[in-house]
Amino acid sequence: MESRYAPQAVEAHWQAAWDKHQLYHSEPSSQPAYSLVMPPPNVTGVLHMGHVLNNTLQDILARYARLKGYNVCWIPGTDHASIATEAKVVQRLRAQGRDKHTLGREAFLQEAWRWTEEHGGIIVTQLKRLSVSADWKRYRFTLDPPLYRAVIRTFVQLYREGLIYRGKRMIHWDPAALTALSDEEVIYKTHDSQLAYVRYPAESGEALVIATVRPETILADVAVAVNPHDERYAHWIGKRVRVPLTDRWVPVIADEAVDPAFGTGCLKVTPAHDPKDYEIGQRHGLLIIDIFTPTARLSDAAGPYAGLSREEARTRILNDLAAAGLLEKTEPYTHSVGHSERTDAVVEPRLSEQWFVRMQPFAQLALQAVEKGEIRLVPERFLATYRHWLENIKDWCISRQLWWGHRIPAWYAPDGQVFVAETEAEAHAAAQTAGYDPATLTQDPDVLDTWFSSWLWPLSVFDFFEQPDNPDFRTYYPTEVLVTAPEILFFWVARMIMAGYHFAGQKPFSVVYLHGIVRDKLRRKMSKSLGNSPDPIALMDTYGADAVRLGIVMSAPAGNDLLFDEALCEQGKNFCNKLWNSFRLLELWRERATDKAPTPFQEAAYEWFSVRLRALQREIENLLREYRFYEALHTLYRGVWEDFCSWYLEALKPGPPPALLAAVERHAETLLQLLHPFVPHITEELWHGLRKAPEHESVGLLPLPEAAPLQPAETALLESVAYAQEAITKLRGLRQSFGIGGSLRLTVQTSRPAYVSALEGWFRHFLPLESWAVQTEPLQRPALRLVFRQEVYYAEAEGAAEALAALRKKLEAELEHTERFLRTIQAKLQNPHFLAKAAPEVIAREQQKQLDAEARRQHLVEQLEALRM
RNA sequence: GGGCUGUUAGCUCAGUUGGUUUAGAGCGCUGCUUUGACAGAGCAGAGGUCGGAGGUUCGACUCCUCCACAGCCCA
Numbered sequence: 055m056e057s058r059y060a061p062q063a064v065e066a067h068w069q070a071a072w073d074k075h076q077l078y079h080s081e082p083s084s085q086p087a088y089s090l091v092m093p094p095p096n097v098t099g100v101l102h103m104g105h106v107l108n109n110t111l112q113d114i115l116a117r118y119a120r121l122k123g124y125n126v127c128w129i130p131g132t133d134h135a136s137i138a139t140e141a142k143v144v145q146r147l148r149a150q151g152r153d154k155h156t157l158g159r160e161a162f163l164q165e166a167w168r169w170t171e172e173h174g175g176i177i178v179t180q181l182k183r184l185s186v187s188a189d190w191k192r193y194r195f196t197l198d199p200p201l202y203r204a205v206i207r208t209f210v211q212l213y214r215e216g217l218i219y220r221g222k223r224m225i226h227w228d229p230a231a232l233t234a235l236s237d238e239e240v241i242y243k244t245h246d247s248q249l250a251y252v253r254y255p256a257e258s259g260e261a262l263v264i265a266t267v268r269p270e271t272i273l274a275d276v277a278v279a280v281n282p283h284d285e286r287y288a289h290w291i292g293k294r295v296r297v298p299l300t301d302r303w304v305p306v307i308a309d310e311a312v313d314p315a316f317g318t319g320c321l322k323v324t325p326a327h328d329p330k331d332y333e334i335g336q337r338h339g340l341l342i343i344d345i346f347t348p349t350a351r352l353s354d355a356a357g358p359y360a361g362l363s364r365e366e367a368r369t370r371i372l373n374d375l376a377a378a379g380l381l382e383k384t385e386p387y388t389h390s391v392g393h394s395e396r397t398d399a400v401v402e403p404r405l406s407e408q409w410f411v412r413m414q415p416f417a418q419l420a421l422q423a424v425e426k427g428e429i430r431l432v433p434e435r436f437l438a439t440y441r442h443w444l445e446n447i448k449d450w451c452i453s454r455q456l457w458w459g460h461r462i463p464a465w466y467a468p469d470g471q472v473f474v475a476e477t478e479a480e481a482h483a484a485a486q487t488a489g490y491d492p493a494t495l496t497q498d499p500d501v502l503d504t505w506f507s508s509w510l511w512p513l514s515v516f517d518f519f520e521q522p523d524n525p526d527f528r529t530y531y532p533t534e535v536l537v538t539a540p541e542i543l544f545f546w547v548a549r550m551i552m553a554g555y556h557f558a559g560q561k562p563f564s565v566v567y568l569h570g571i572v573r574d575k576l577r578r579k580m581s582k583s584l585g586n587s588p589d590p591i592a593l594m595d596t597y598g599a600d601a602v603r604l605g606i607v608m609s610a611p612a613g614n615d616l617l618f619d620e621a622l623c624e625q626g627k628n629f630c631n632k633l634w635n636s637f638r639l640l641e642l643w644r645e646r647a648t649d650k651a652p653t654p655f656q657e658a659a660y661e662w663f664s665v666r667l668r669a670l671q672r673e674i675e676n677l678l679r680e681y682r683f684y685e686a687l688h689t690l691y692r693g694v695w696e697d698f699c700s701w702y703l704e705a706l707k708p709g710p711p712p713a714l715l716a717a718v719e720r721h722a723e724t725l726l727q728l729l730h731p732f733v734p735h736i737t738e739e740l741w742h743g744l745r746k747a748p749e750h751e752s753v754g755l756l757p758l759p760e761a762a763p764l765q766p767a768e769t770a771l772l773e774s775v776a777y778a779q780e781a782i783t784k785l786r787g788l789r790q791s792f793g794i795g796g797s798l799r800l801t802v803q804t805s806r807p808a809y810v811s812a813l814e815g816w817f818r819h820f821l822p823l824e825s826w827a828v829q830t831e832p833l834q835r836p837a838l839r840l841v842f843r844q845e846v847y848y849a850e851a852e853g854a855a856e857a858l859a860a861l862r863k864k865l866e867a868e869l870e871h872t873e874r875f876l877r878t879i880q881a882k883l884q885n886p887h888f889l890a891k892a893a894p895e896v897i898a899r900e901q902q903k904q905l906d907a908e909a910r911r912q913h914l915v916e917q918l919e920a921l922r923m
Numbered sequence: 924g925g926g927c928u929g930u931u932a933g934c935u936c937a938g939u940u941g942g943u944u945u946a947g948a949g950c951g952c953u954g955c956u957u958u959g960a961c962a963g964a965g966c967a968g969a970g971g972u973c974g975g976a977g978g979u980u981c982g983a984c985u986c987c988u989c990c991a992c993a994g995c996c997c998a
Contacts, residue, residue: 057961242998313924390998438927439996446997540996575934577994608949609935615994617935625950628963635961642960685937688949703960783967790955790967843944871945879944887981896942896982903944910944 055641055743059634061598061627065735069185075750078116078187080127082529088124089530090116090563091512092188093538093546097132097195098139098173101180103572103580103606103618104539106590109186110603111569111683112537116187117731118678119534121758127530129515130181130188132174134197136459136504137231137239137396143169143458159457159499166458180591184599185734187754194515196507197460204519205460205507206476208557213474217412218452220464220472224332225451227404229350230397233455234408236503237448238545240401242390249317249387250372253380254278254295262287262295262306263382265317267389268327269375270367272298273356274343277323279334282308284319298380299371300357309334329403342405350402364400409453409462409500416552417444423551423561432567432681436540443544450549452503459501468494509549512536512562522558531558535565535681543568567681570615572606577617593623600733601626607687607732629691630736633729636699637740640722643709652714655815659705660714662775665768666697667721671761674728687732698725701779705819719744727758774809778816781842785821785849788840794851797822801833801848810845832916839917841868844906846913869914876907 072078080087090112095105116128143166144154154162178193194201212218226235250269253261262278275297280287287306294303304323311334312321325335326344335342345356352359352367359367375381392401421444423429424437431437453462465473465481467490475481482492513519516527532554538547547566554562573579580587593602604626609616652660670693677686702721710718723744730737730753741753764772789798800823804810807828814826833848840847882888883900892900 055960058963059961237998435928436996442926442997543996571995619935619950621950624963628961631963632961635964637960639960688937692948699961700965787967793955868945875945882942882982885981889981891981892942899943906944 055634055638057635057638059631059736061600061630061735062595064739065185065594065599068735068738069182071749072185072187072752073182073190076191077750077752077755078126078128079189079191080125080530082525083125085123085125087127087529088116088119089127089129089533090535090537091129091515091533092131092186093536093542094131094133094194094196094508094511095177095181096135096138097170097177098135098142099177101177101184101590102587103590105177105181106184106602107569107572107606107616108537108539109181109184110606111567113184113186113603113734114607114678114683114731115535115537117734117754120187120754121727121730121756123757125529126187127192128186128188129192129194130178130186130190131194131196131511131515132177133504133508134170134195134459136454136456136501137228137233139166139170140456140458141231141396154457162457183591183594184603187734192515196504196511200517200520201507201510201514202460203476204510204514205502206463207519208510208553209460209463209502209506210474210476211557212411217415218409219412220407220409222405222407223410223449223451224329224403224405225408226392226394226401227348227350227406228394228397228399229348229402230399231394231456232348234404234406234451234453235394235401236451236505238505239395240392241395242392244388245391247387247389247391248372248384250375250384251318251382252298252322252375253382254298254320254322255380256290256293256295257303258293262290262320263318264320264322266322267387268324268368269371270352270359270364271324271327271345272322272371273300273352273359274324274326274345275302275304275322276325276335276340276343277304277338278306279309279312279321279323280306280319281312281314282310284312284314286314286319299374299378307334307338309337326405327403332403332405344405346402346404350400364402408451409464409502411450411452411506413447413449416549416556417447419555420444420548420551423555429551429561429563430565432565436543436566436568439540440543440548444548450503452506453498453500454503455499456501457499459504460507462498462500462502464498465495466498505545505549508546509553510557512550512554513558518558532561533563535567536563537567537569539571540568541571565681572609572618573615575617575619577615580618588618588620593620597623597627598630598735600630600735603732604629604687607683629695630733632699633694633733633736634740636694636703637722637743639703640715640719641743643706643715646709647712647715650711652710655819656706656710656714658815659702660710660717662771663697663702663721665764665771666702666775667693667724668761668768669764669772670697671724671728671758672763675761690728690732694725694729698722705816723753723756724758726753727756730754774813775816777843778813781840781845781847782817782820784840784842785817785847788838788849789821789851792838794838794849796852797824799823799825799850801827801829801837801850803829803832803846803848805830805844839865841865841910841913841917844909846917865914865917869911869918872907872911872914876904876911879904879907 092112093108112128116126119126143162146169147153147157147165157165209218226237226240228235247267249265249267251263251265252269252272253263255261264278278295280290290306291308293306295306296303311330312319323331323334323340325332325340325342327346334340343355345353347353350364352362354360356367359370362370372381372384393399394401421441424431424440431440463474463476465475465478465485467485471488471490473481473484473495475484478497481495485492485495512531512533516531517524518527518531536547550562554560571579574586578586590602597605601623605623606618608622608625609618670689673689674686677689706718723741726737726741734754737753741747785798798821800817800821802810807830811828817823818826832846835850837848837850840849879900883904889897
């Protein structure tokens with residue numbers, strides 16, 4: 055073995071081997087199943103740190119479940135990402151001087167498929183580089199024929215159940231992608247803008263002043279509204295004002311929706327371009343003037359302003375208002391503006407004919423499941439957000455004016471009659487029956503929101519819609535846990551829950567683990583433009599995939615956003631190296647093993663670590679059961695570095711004889727198993743080195759039995775060894791700070807000589823000791839003293855005499871601390887309220903503390919006395 | 924504007940139902956050690972009046988209220 059661990063070749067080797075032997079392929083069996091579905095990344099995406107986090111956590115769960123003997127089925131897949139992919143294809147066409155519409159639907163889809171094939175394999179390869187132990191044989195893509203059919207089938211079903219409808223509604227319009235968006239696809243960003251105060255003249259010559267951030271929509275005004283309770287404007291109601299820059303007269307109306315506190319308390323009503331205004335318009339039967347084109351330029355309805363962009367029109371209109379003396383003032387104003395999640399274009403509220411899912415009935419299902427505890431959110435605090443969203447849910451706009459995706463299975467007759475059916479033939483037949491000529495039918499050109507296929511994911515990957523009772527579905531559904539980011543709790547998680555209950559009558563998963571967003575160490579979101587988003591592949595090339603996995607988990611405390619720092623990968627790499635070298639030491643011992651019997655201390659150390667390892671395993675397993683990945687790793691990290699390397703292996707030096715070594719190697723093997731979910735490659739390599747197992751066997755598939763609970767005697771053993779280790783550390787500190795080089799003659803004064811004597815081996819091994827004595831009486835000679843717990847350690851050594859003065863300072867400081875502590879305890883014990891109200895065992899504990907502290911003070915005082923001699 | 928978190932060592936975080944002796948860890952920092960598994964290391968050390976102000980309680984990092992600051996989600 056080399057003295058430095060080089061991950062690259064090792065990782066490549068094991069990845070290939072696992073793949074070749076299909077270690078992670080699952081078939082239904084009598085073993086209990088543990089299944090999970092991967093949140094499918096965009097098919098044409100590239101791996102970023104968010105994927106690394108998401109998939110590492112799932113991989114840890116999957117590998118851990120295998121150790122515990124489950125039949126683990128982890129379904130990987132990718133998402134067609136309708137709008138994102140289409141945007142990229144359109145962009146490429148544009149670069150080639152072509153465009154979607156002249157190309158036509160069929161040719162465009164061919165382009166899109168070509169794009170998908172070119173870029174689709176990249177992320178899969180990258181996930182494998184990270185060593186995602188998914189069942190790649192079961193890879194699914196949301197446009198695969200069975201999944202496509204599932205989408206169509208559920209659309210038809212919901213339509214027939216009256217849960218899908220078509221209607222003219224105000225939706226968010228993306229003027230760049232030229233499509234409708236769902237509420238969830240709109241991202242609000244703060245904008246610094248201008249609030250313009252505009253005069254609307256009345257016939258009387260008076261004028262109403264209205265504050266607006268969107269003066270360009272003045273041209274679409276059809277009324278002015280005030281709050282009915284607003285006395286300032288009571289006499290205006292029913293009068294008419296002229297819309298500035300036009301000669302259109304509009305009524306002043308009263309509506310509760312007007313906020314009297316905003317601006318001047320008057321609202322210009324533009325039903326075509328604002329959702330709130332739309333509702334006011336509906337209530338008052340106002341007409342609708344639409345002045346925008348689909349690309350959000352001003353249309354012919356805007357007269358002289360036709361052809362301008364929103365921004366240009368805003369500037370021009372402000373100028374014209376000023377010139378006409380109708381602009382009272384402008385003031386700076388900060389507000390939130392909706393942007394398209396995918397194109398970042400400022401969205402425009404737009405009235406249009408779209409398909410919607412009625413969400414009310416679904417919301418009930420999704421809320422109940424979580425509130426009744428059938429599905430658990432981790433961390434739990436997301437329940438509040440989840441509930442709030444579901445209680446205020448609006449219907450889901452599912453049609454998109456795009457081509458890449460699942461095409462809406464609706465056909466229209468020339469008079470607008472709709473026929474929804476799974477196939478064109480069925481639609482034609484239905485039309486025929488209804489007395490229409492099938493030849494005149496045209497299919498809806500739109501496709502469905504990407505999430506309309508994603509919400510079926512846990513069902514469709516197991517072919518539920520094709521064969522509801524198939525063995526895969528029966529075995530693997532519901533899945534165990536969904537690991538994802540909170541930002542898609544509504545987009546996706548809630549809707550999967552709805553779909554699970556509605557279509558299959560069962561939850562899709564039992565636990566939702568929500569991890570944070572990966573940020574840089576300055577808390578900034580990772581983004582390409584900031585250049586603060588490291589390329590995971592480059593990181594893996596530098597540090598190794600195991601180290602990157604450690605790095606990302608070490609930066610991930612449960613539930614919070616995580617601050618990723620490349621230094622953590624370095625730390626991960628160092629940890630791998632440490633682990634590597636500990637196995638090198640075992641190998642060295644194996645080569646040099648002699649037939650001598652183990653020393654009593656080696657046996658004692660072995661006994662100790664046997665218990666310590668069990669305690670560690672129990673701790674780690676408890677933490678993993680609670681999805682506390684970081685803490686589980688941290689426990690393991692310290693267990694390896696401190697307990698295993700610094701104490702156990704050190705204690706066994708210069709090396710155990712073969713029989714004991716074999717037992718030590720079993721300890722090492724258990725450690726490898728515990729580590730395997732976090733660092734699969736190095737553990738596999740070390741295990742094969744240790745066991746010389748054939749390539750198709752894996753430490754990750756070696757059963758890991760439950761660790762037995764600790765008996766009281768075992769807990770006491772751990773406690774006493776921890777005591778010895780702490781005392782040894784303090785004595786080493788004493789030696790270091792007083793510059794003592796040689797070995798110590800150690801005398802321990804104690805009231806519990808048996809307890810201390812049992813630990814002699816540890817002191818002898820870890821401190822250079824010349825002699826060791828345990829007694830109940832104080833030492834009468836001058837010596838270095840350490841007062842630790844109930845004992846006094848007297849250390850005599852060459853050169854110690856000179857250090858006595860320095861020791862006095864240390865003891866004095868300690869005495870002061872002890873006295874301060876004692877005073878607080880005494881105050882407590884003299885407080886009659888405390889004695890009257892505190893529980894007896896609490897009082898007893900405080901009294902014991904007082905006794906201990908008094909004894910320690912006594913020791914310290916005596917030591918100081920002795921030093922003055 | 925509505926809702927939800929958080930504020931503990933230089934940084935990132937633990938701290939289980941209020942009472943374990945001076946509130947813990949990792950990293951970083953300081954000093955010593957180039958000792959035979961590992962300098963990608965070893966050994967030790969320093970460092971915090973638990974955001975502020977009140978309150979409840981015999982007792983508060985822990986419970987309550989208010990304030991300040993930071994962040995997230997939603998409109």
